[in-house]
Amino acid sequence: MSAKILALDTATENCSVALLVDDKVYVRSEVAPRDHTKKILPMVDEVLKEAGITLAELDALAFGRGPGSFTGVRISIGIAQGLAFGADLPLIGVSTLEAMAQGCYRKHGATHVATAIDARMSEVYWGRYVRQNDGSWLAQDAECVIAPSLLVSDMVADSDTWYTAGTGWDAYEQLNTLPLTCKASDVLFPDAEDMVHIAKFELEKGNTVSAEEASPVYLRDTVTWKKLPGRE
Template identity: 65%
Template sequence: MSAKILALDTSTENCSVALMIDGRTIARSEVAPRDHTKKILPMVDEVLKEGGITLQDLDALAFGRGPGSFTGVRIGIGIAQGLAFGAELPMIGISTLTAMAQATYRTQQSEKVVAAIDARMSEIYWGQYQRQTNGEWQAIAVSDGQQECVIPPQELAEYLTSKEGVWTQAGTGWDAYTESLDSLPLSMTKGDVLYPEAQDIAVLAQFEWQKGNTVDAEQASPTYLRDKVTWKKLPGRE
C-alpha cells in the first residue's frame, strides 16, 4: 500500500504542491519566481481539501531539498518543517535534479536523463541519471565521485563517466549555457522539463518511505551543493 504523502517544492522559479493518496495524485503548480511565500500554503490547502484529508491524516511530508535557488530552497524547507512540526509528520527530502529526471520519464518516457539547473555565476547544478527496472533512479558519479555537483559547464566534459545511449536534457541550464553543454560528448535529445515538480517528488518519496528513509522535522536539511557564494568586488570596495 502506498503512503499518503504531501510534497512541495519552491527551489526554482516554479512553485508546486502535490498530494499522493489512494493511487492518485492531486497537484498544483505555477511559475511564480517572487511569489512562493504567497502561493505555497494556498496550494497546500487546495490539494488537501480536494483529497478530503487533513495534515494529520498524512504519513509523511516530502520536500525538494535542492539544489536550486538558495532563497527558494530555504523557503521550501522552512514551510515544510512548519507543517511537519504541527502535524508531527516525518519528512523526506528529495533531490530536485532527480525529480526532473522523474518528470522527464513521466512526460517523455526517457530512461536516461541529464539534468542541469542554471546556478548563476557561470555554473550549473548537474546530475546524470539512469532509470532502474523498479522505477528508481541511479545517479551517475561525475565530479570527484559526487553524484550531483555544481560546476562550470565548460569543465563538465572531462568528468563524464557514462556516455552510452541517448540522454534527454532537463532543466534551465541548457538554455543558459547552450554552447558549452551542447558540445558535451553525449548523444542527446531535447526535453520539455524545465523545473522540478512536487508530483514527481511525491513519486520518489514513495521509494524512500518504503525503505524507511525519513527524518524528524528538526533534522530535515537542504542540499545547496555550493558551499559559498562568490562575487566581484565593486570598485572602491575593500
C-alpha cells in the same frame, strides 16, 4: 503500499505542491519566481481540501531539498518543517535534479536523463540518472555544481541516449558539446508531482527524518560577489 504523502517545492522558479493519496495525485504548479511565499501555503490548502483529508492523516511530508536557489531552498525546507512540526510528520528530502529525471519519465518515458540547472556564476547544478526496473533512479554522477567547460572535459562518452532537463541547457551552449547523444525535453524545472513519487519509494524504505533533522542541499557552500566601490 498505499500512502498519503504531501510534497512541496520552491527551489527554482517553479512553485508546486502535490498530494498522493493511494494511487491518485492532486497537483498545483505555477512558475512564479518572486511569489513562492505567497502561493505555497494556499496550494497546500487547496490539494488537501480537494482530497478531503487533513495534514494529520498524512504518512509523510516531502520537500525539494535542492539544489536550487538559496532563498527558494530555504523557503521549501522552512515551510516543510513548520507543517511537519505542527502535524508530527516525518520528512523526506527529494533531490530537485532527480525530480526532473522523474518528470522526463512522466512526460516522455525517458529512462536516461541528464539534468542541469543554471546555478549562475557560469556554473550548473549537474546530475545524471538511470531509471531502474523497480521505478527508482540510480545516479550516474554525484550531484555537483560545476562549470560547463570542466564537465565537457571530464565527461566519458557512452552509447545511451540521454534526455536533457533543466534550465542549464539553454543557459550554456557549451553543454551541447558534451560527448553524449542527447535529446531535448520540455522539463525545465522540478515539480512536486514528480517528487511525491520518489518520496513514496523512500517512505517504503524507511528513509525519513524528523523535522529537526531535515537539511537542505546547496552544493555551493559559499557565494562570491563583487562589492560596490568603497564597500570592500
